[in-house]
Amino acid sequence: MSRISEWFWTESVWLPANVSWSDVTNAPGKSVVYSELNDFLYVLPFGAMIFFVRYLLERYCFIPLGRLLNIPEKNVRKLLHNDILETAFLASPKKANFSKLSKKVDMTERQVERWWRLRSNSNKPSQLVKFCESIWKFVFYIFVTLYGLYVLWDKEWFWNFDNCFNGYPHQGVTDDIRRYYMFQTANCWYLLIFQFRAVKRKDSWQMYVHHFAAISLLSISWTNSMYRIGTLVLVLHDCGDIALEAGKALKYAKYQNACNCTFVVFITVWIGTRIIFYPNYVIAISSEYAKTATMYYVLKAMLWMLFGLHLIWTWYILQIAYKAVRAGEVEGDVRSSDSEEIEISNHSD
Missing domain, CATH: 1.10.10 (Arc Repressor Mutant, subunit A)
Structure with missing residues (x-):
């Protein structure tokens, strides 16, 4: 284990050529502040905060709202025991x-x-349970998208992707970026852990792979100070999920026309951000990173893995769109395939 640990933290694995760990470690007199492994301790309180905020909102806001909208709390009629x-x-x-x-x-x-x-x-969750899950994600993604835009608005790389690697790895990290990154990492861990109790869907294994890839991407990019490209990935993925969860919640509440309109917005944003913009700009610009480090290839593999999942989910979405055009409305869940529901996420998620 000692040899494995020594190899794992070898500078050539993580850092560009001619850069050592001492060069990117915080110390008195240095002009920039570097990211540190200790920053991941923020994940614990942020994760607990997400859990309790969701619990309070579901109990005191979302469930009463669902009942007010007459969303069914039970799935089936009484079943005779045999x-x-x-x-x-x-x-x-x-x-x-x-x-x-x-x-x-x-x-x-x-x-x-x-x-x-x-x-x-x-055994399936009720419409009310699924409504609460969707409305929570809708509220969460609105918040995290606006927070991400607020944090990145004055950052040079947000407006010019070429600045993602200017001066790398001596770019420095600010407190707002640290909080934003750790909050997003906490959410990814939260989604991975609570995937076991979430609404079961047809693509559960894709979701596990997605969460694992997202956590790996965030952890690696923070450790080797490649967080600028990571912030772009986060914002790009979060914005599309807003329309997705809104459409689902509207479907459960039986607002079909609004659901249809939201689905059009969702599919437009999804294809624009995840199929066109993501590979052609975000993944492409990441090639500017020093290729002498092993983690460069691992990070690129994670980015392409996410894109592969995007393609799978896009195929599901196009199937739903085709059925919706024929039927005149989005049938079932906004992300359903046949009789079983399809989960498309995120983040990021």
Whole structure:
């Protein structure tokens, strides 16, 4: 482990040629302030803050709002309990011999199939739960996008991407950038951990990969002082999620026309930011980083991994758009495919 640690923190792995760790370590007399590993300690209080703010908003704002809008709190009608069917369902919820079970419980095969379908639906979250999740994300992404724009508005690299690597790695980090970066990192960890209890969707594995890639990207870019490109990735991803979550919440509240309009805005912003702007500007400008460092290639792999996920989700979105044009409205969840919901995120997220 000592040898692995020594290799992992080798300067040639993390830093450009002719740059040592002592060169990018804070010390009295240095003209700039560098990012440090200790900054990740901010993730703990920020993560706790996100958790408690969400809890308070859901309990005292979102749930009452959902009830006011008459969003259903329960999924299915009352299900008659049957020990034999319940045992069979728990053993294999996705596969069953309905013909054989119907003989055991003295029911028709059609009745058994209906019981099985209702039992499966009972495990799914209610419309109110999904509404609360969407409205929370909508509020959160509005806040974090505005906060990111506020922090970056006076930064030179926000208006000219060529400045992302001017003077690298001796660029210096300000307190507002540190807070913004650690808050976003805390949110990524929060999303990864609570993915286990979030609304289950068809693309859960893509979401795990997305969260892992986002955390890796943020951690690596902060450690080797490449945070300028990281801030651009964060803002670019957050802005598209606002229309996405707004559309879902409107769908659950049965405001179909508003949902349709929001979906048009969402798909336009999504393709513009994540399919066109992201690879052609953000990933392209990252090539200016010194390629002698191993972490450069790891970071580029994370960036391209995110883009690969964007392409997968874009295919889902285009399928929904095609169905919406044929049906005249966005059917089901704003991000659904067939009968199962599709999760498209972020961030970043």
